[in-house]
Structure formats: structure tokens, C-alpha cells
Amino acid sequence: MSDVVEIRDLAVSFATDAGQVQAVDGVTLSVHPGEVLAVVGESGSGKTVTAKTILGLLPETARIRGAVMLTSKDGASEGDVVQMSGQRLRQVRGRDVAMVFQEPSTALNPVYPVGWQIIEGLRAHGKYTKAEARAKAIDVLRRVGIPDPEERIDHYPHQFSGGQKQRIVIAQALVLDPGVIVADEPTTALDVTVQAEILDLLRRCRDEFGAAIVLITHNMGVVADLADRVAVMYQGKLVEQAPVRELFANPREPYTQQLLAAVPRIGEGLARAHERAARRSDGWAEQTPVVEAKGLRISYPGRFRQPDFLAVDGVDLAIRPGEVLGLVGESGSGKTTIGRAIAGLTKVTGGSLEVLGVQMHGVHERDFRPVRSKIGFVFQDPATSFNPLLTIAECVAEPLVVHGRAADAQDARTRVDELLEAVQLPRAFGARFPHELSGGQRQRASLARALALDPELLIADEPTSALDVSVQARVLDLFDELHRELGFAALFISHDLAVVDMLADRIAVLWRGRLVEEGTGDEVLGSPKHPYTQRLLASLPVPDPVEQAERRAELERLRQADRAS
């Protein structure tokens, strides 16, 4: 049987203010029927543009060369998407090729029931009566694992959870039984435990529906879990193409090797943690903690007579001097709220939280301000955490100026240069504006700003989640190095267990506002006690196809045990 998609020498460029930008450059790629082809690359590698070309979804500013041959599932029709007219494209979309988007909450129209949105696709391709279409939609919803589809077909998107919404988007793609589904980062917006379920579903799309899947992703764990074949892209070019086991076992190109080496793996950080523990003096454990929370409760006021939302519910934790506490949890678990409360950005509503000797419950800004100079904060998104109108040097000098250590940015220049050097940025970068730096450079500058006052406590809120893997590895290494030199205590917040494992001495796992498990890396990752931690750990896909297959079986066993209890 011939290939469902065949991309020949594809080149895409975009017309921008700054002239032509080459997004994809000479890519030749084919997708076999019923296989999962993963297209891997970091941001700007052209992977999404390549995928969108398969559906003819590029904007008008794009100029396309080359050919994208699309064959229908039964092999009856074939056509070049690049040359197709609008009408031909509409016929092909949905029937031969469908798309699953990254963010399920924006891919569904909030004002229509989900069933209507699935049926819309059927209607566009004609020849169904109302009852037939409805029956077909209910059937596809059942097959993607939505419980009670007869009833839920009339529900609106907001009545579903994030994972269920993604299932519905996949159902929408499957309803016309296309030969190939393009999935653009289908699990990036989801939590790890939900991600595992969606990956299972995509695997079933291949096995039960016989659809080929083009999986666009930057997550090597997802690739190892799902893909049959992998294509690695870098700066618009195809670097390497190989079956998944071969690629992970024996990557040929230096870029692929580096990409794989940069992926954090669980267990890597344990050696570092042991080394740090060995260095500590005897009385260390008895020292007064930098941060101590007892029965900490934080709630957000509810609207319109709804009850208050309890984000953090009775959490006890302590960070001792020089210690890195990793705080792990899924979205909505309250991990960011705790970080913000320690920095005095969110009010504590119950219990006790002592930060550097100041009780944060009912604290006045006036009493807390002197303590602020001892706290550094690194934000999640490096793109928005700098004032766009100030240079990097001015931004880094800001804490020095505010706390009276320097008269102005010029006065602080020597210290700023030192700091930039410490985070491995050239001094000349001080004169640049934030938008002139890449994401990784900006996050390093952010680290420099946080360390400007030699803080005793550093709070890092998902500092690497907006970065590519290879950049993330560098920032994490830098963090570890600086921690070793400066010895600050740190709260490291992340949703990624592997990242936390690399840096933390102790790991605390949050679930729905409660602390479910806390201990050293050995304890939490080696022998997790709480079922949630076990599930979290088992859901995390590891970047190794062989090992991942074993872990999948383990996860299945855990799930069955859950269901039984």
C-alpha cells in the first residue's frame, strides 16, 4: 500500500517586516498507513509549519515550494495539497486528513454542544440524516472513552474536564475515519496523569481505527511512548529520520544526541543530592528553618455567593537554610499559590507561615519590606517578567536601587556585570533590551536579578517550563552551580518530576491543595507511598521506548488496582 502522506522537498517561507523568513527548508518525509510518525524539534524548528502544510492551513503570507501528496485511506484519490483549490481542500480535510490541536479548551466553540460540533464535520461531507449523524457522533464519543455519550453529547465544552475535551477533539478528528491525523502537541496543555490517558487513546486511534498519526511534539518521553518512527527537525531542516528504538538507542547526528542527552531523567539528580547531604555539618537539621508552614490555608474569595475556593488546605512544610525543596503538583494543586504566599504576593488566610522570621498570616507590607531583600524570585515566563522598556542592566540593577545599595542603574553597573558573568551572559548584553534576548538568555538574566541582593531564599516558579529541553538543561545546570557557590535555600516549583529530581534535596508532592507526600528524592521517587505519587510517577513517560513499554504495563496495573478499590 502506498504512503498516505508524501512530502517532497517542501520549503515554506513567510513574508514579514524583516523580510523573508525561511520556516521549512527542503523537507522530504513520508507517512506510512497506520503508523505514528513523530516530528520532534524545539521551538522554531518548523515542525508545526510542516504539519499545517499537510492540511493546507498556512496563512496567506506563506510561500510554499515543493509538493505534499495526500492519498485517501482507500487509495481511491490522490492530490497535491499545495496545488489544491479551496473547494478540493475542504473535501479532503476531515475525510483524508484531520487535525488535533494543542489546547483543547480553545479548539472547541464554547457556545455549541460538543455533539453539534462533531456533527458539523459530518454535515460538511454530506449524505447523513439527522438521526444517522447523531448516532455516529454518539458512537465515536463512546469509542474515545466519554462515559454516557447519549446524554453527554448535548453538553457544552465547559462541562467537560481538560482531558475529556481533548478526547472530544480527537473524536471530532476520528468521526470521518481519516487516513491520517495530524496531532500538534496534543498533550502539552495537559497534566501528566491525563497525558498518559490521551496517549493511550491515540494509540487506540492507530490500532482500532487504522489511522496514521503525525505527532508533533517537543517531549521525548511522549515520542518514546507512542511513536513508531521519528523525524528530528532543527531550524527548518530535517536532521535525522529513524525508527523509534533505533533513534533512542543509537542517534546518529550530533544534534539528536545532544537533544536526547538534555532530556532530564528521573534518578539523575540523586547523586547530586547525596553529595550535598554529605557536605552538610552535623547540626544542620536543627537549624531554624528559613520557611516554615504549619496548617497553611489559602483561599480565594468566591463570586456571587459561591463558596470560597480553597487553593491550599492545611499544608505543613519547612525549608532549612541552604536546602532546595522541590514542590511538585499538577495544575490547580496549589503549588504556585504557596510560592506566591511565601513571596508576599498572595494573602495567607489560615494557619501559620513564617518566612525568615516574619509571620505572613496578617502581615503588613511595611513589616515585610525589609525581608524582601532576602528573597529572590524567578518567574515562569521569561518573556513577560522583564519591563520591555528597560535594558537588561537596568532590570538587574532594580533590586539594588530599590533597597538603596546603589543610587541608580549606572552606579550599580559593576555589580550588574558581576551578576551577568555569574549567569554566563556576556557583559555587553546589559545594554540590550529584553526582546533582543532568547528565552534561555532571558531566564538567565532573570536568575541574575533574583540573586542581585544575595538572597537567603530563592523561589523559582516553573522557571524552565517555557524553555526548550536543551535550553532547560543549561538553565538547570546553572541553577545547581550557583546554588553550590552561594548556598541559598530554594523553593523549586515544577510540574515535572524529572526536573525537580535534578535539583531538589527534598521533594514535596501536592495534590488538590494538600501535601500528600514529602521526603528525600530517594524516598519519594524510589518508593512512593501515596497512590497519587505512584500514579504520577508511573504516568511520566521516560525517553526510552523499551523502558517506557514496561512502565506502561505498570501504569495499567496501578489503574486496575485503583478501579478495584
Added chain:
Amino acid sequence: MAATTPTTGDAVQRRSRWSRLPIVTQLRQSVGLQRGMLIGGLVLTAFFLFTAAFAPLLAPYGYAQLRSDSGPFGAQQPPSAEHWLGTTVGGYDVLSRVIWGSRTALLVIIVAVTASILVGVLLGLISGYFGGWLDRIMVMIADAIYAFPSLLLAIVLAIVISGGQSSMWGGIFAAALSITVIFIPQYLRVTRSEVIRIKAEAFVESARVIGAGHVRIMTRHVLRNATRTLPLILTLNASEAILTLAGLGFLGFGIEPTAAAEWGYDLNKSLSDVTAGIWWTSIFPGLAIVLVVLGLTLVGESLNDLADPRLRKRAAGPEPVEDLGVELPDAQQEGEQR
């Protein structure tokens, strides 16, 4: 310091800063019809500014002059060699009144726009930054002012401010400040919404974590980022200010002819001339109002259109690339070929 040691790098910096100035940037960005509109507006506006600045040199007579060495001008004289655009019913020279009128208009625009920006932006900043009951009260007052017919409000204020006096500066301030009150809600709302957006950005939180005080955060981090859209409203409001001034003058709440020249007042006085076939007394002040408003509106609307970020990418250079320390196989091959 930069002036004493000019270097090539400095020159580049200065040129790029010049090309980053508001109107110059847009002029470079624009193409086709939009560019034509912008240039047309800029030419009309420049002509208006030039006339206002050099009125004493350009105008053949004073704005309140009724007689020359050769005797009185006479009322409602048709255009002639001495009076290019004729004379009014009150015996003034029309051309001189039109030219001097541009000066009054400019002064009113400057006073009105400056005052409303100062007050509006300050109130918007405070309202948006602190929020709460203060914000709610301010927005309510702003809405109440919006609900008033603006000209009626301006009349009331003109009476309150000038108290019936009609000296040149008294009249200008009365007109300008009554316009100010109408404009403050606009600036307040625009600044407030920008401030609320910016307040939630990570860099403002980062300043709070550092321990910066409210005043420092407001001035250094929020204010400078919140004022980007102001040049647009400014140009549009300038033309609205002229219309309000002319409206006030036309209704008789303006400036006496002996204090300063004012287009609206002249139009009012020429009402009865229109039916008598005396066209020159109304056409020229009217034309002046139309052209200035047209010029300012064209500039404002063009800037408004060009500021739409959906039409363009913002970055002026190639994306910064992460230095990964690896060479691509293709790049190596190319290197070998060379």
C-alpha cells in the same frame, strides 16, 4: 556626555532613535493609500502649525483692526486688492481673522490636551493601579460625564470658568478647560484599562517581590508601558477640541472679537450674510475649521490603523537563536564546499 564624544556607534543609535519617534516610524511603515492619508494629514497639520506660529508676519492686519491709514475698512466689502478675502459685517479683514484664528485654535488645543492628559492619565493610573472602591467611584463619575451632551457641558463650564468675562486668555482657558473636562474620562478609561492589563504582568509582580514601593512601580514600570496608545487619542482629540471651540464660539460663548480671532464667532456673525449672497464671510473661517479638523483626523486615523498589531509582526530583526553549540550536518557540508 554623548555629545562630547561622538562615535559611530552613537550615530547609529541616534538615527535609530530618530526613526523610532512616533510619527516617523509610522510614516516608514505605511504603504499605499494609508501612506497617502497620513502624508495628506501631516501636510495639512504642518500648514496649520506654520500659520499659527507666524500669524503676526502672515496676516496683513491685526485681528481687531478696523481701519488702516487710508481710513476704515468698511463692512461686508467683497474680496479686493486691499482685502483679499473681503471684510466681515463688523468691518474686520477676513483673511487676517482666519490667520489669527489659527493661533487661538492652537492655544486651545495645547491647553486642553495637556491639561486633560495630565489629569486623565494620573487619575487613570491611580484608579487602575489601586482598584477597589476608589476605582469604582472614578469610573462612575467618568461614565456620568460621558452621558452628558458634551457641548452642553462645555457651555456650562465656560460660564462657570470665565464668569462672563471674555478676555483672550480668559476665553482660551474657559474653552480649553471645558474641553478638558470632557476629555478626562477618555484618558482615564484608556490609561486605566492599560494599567489593569500591565498590573497583572510578571514584571510588575517581579518589582513587587523586589520590594519596590507603589510610587516607583507606578512611575517606572506601569506608567511608561501604559502610554503607548496616547498619541493616537491625542491627535483625534485635538480635532475634537477645535470642533468644540468652534461650537462654543458659534453659540456665543467664545472670545470677543477684540480679545482674539475665533473662527466659530466669525461664523456666527456671518449667518445673516449667507442669505444676502455674501459668501466670503462664512466660507473662509468654515474652510479653515474643516481643513484643520480633516488634517488632524487623517493623522490620527492613520496612526490608529497602523498601530493595529494584527497587520504586522512586531520584531524588527530575526528571532534570537539559542546557541546550542552544535553544527548542522548541512552547514558543515556547505562549509566544505566553500
